Amino acid sequence: MSDGSISRLDKLRALQEWLDWQLRQTRGRIRELEAQERQQEEQRARERSERGKPRVEERRRGERRPRIPDWGIDDIGVGTPRSEVHRGDCFAAGKRLRAISREQALAALVDGAPPCGVCRPDTALGAP
Structure with missing residues (x-):
């Protein structure tokens, strides 16, 4: 070394x-x-x-969840002015569902808004 x-x-x-x-x-x-x-x-x-x-x-005990609306309307896509009518408890509605009254749902269907193919609100509302 x-x-x-x-x-x-x-x-x-x-x-x-x-x-x-x-x-x-x-x-x-x-x-x-x-x-x-x-x-x-x-x-x-x-x-x-x-x-x-x-x-x-x-959530704490006793706290209520938000009420599920009877009817709702949901924008179908990005940039499209069309909306789709849903029952409030429809699982296909998505997060953008806005609560509307029965009369507003009927009016939207009469004005040409398509009904949801899953929950069929037109049948439940008796819409033409």
């Missing part, structure tokens, strides 16, 4: 120091990402509480 070459043991110790440094870097990055996730979850919780709408699992 007097020829000035680095011993195998010295090489392994250098490698170990580098791997220790890499592990510290990785653990630090994990802590940063975990902190970011906690902040994002806290932000989402604040936004939910600001909206005032508790999630289904957050």
Whole structure:
């Protein structure tokens, strides 16, 4: 070993120091990402509480669910002026269902709004 070459043991110790440094870097990055996730979850919780709408699992005992309308109208597509008439309990209505009265549902059907093919409000309303 007097020829000035680095011993195998010295090489392994250098490698170990580098791997220790890499592990510290990785653990630090994990802590940063975990902190970011906690902040994002806290932000989402604040936004939910600001909206005032508790999630289904957050509802308290005795709290009533919103009333299901008897009839509703739903915009069928993006950029189309057409609307589709539904019964209020129709599973195919989607999230955009607006509650309407029986008379408004009949008027919409007479004006040419198509009835939902699933819940068939025209049959239930007795519309022509």
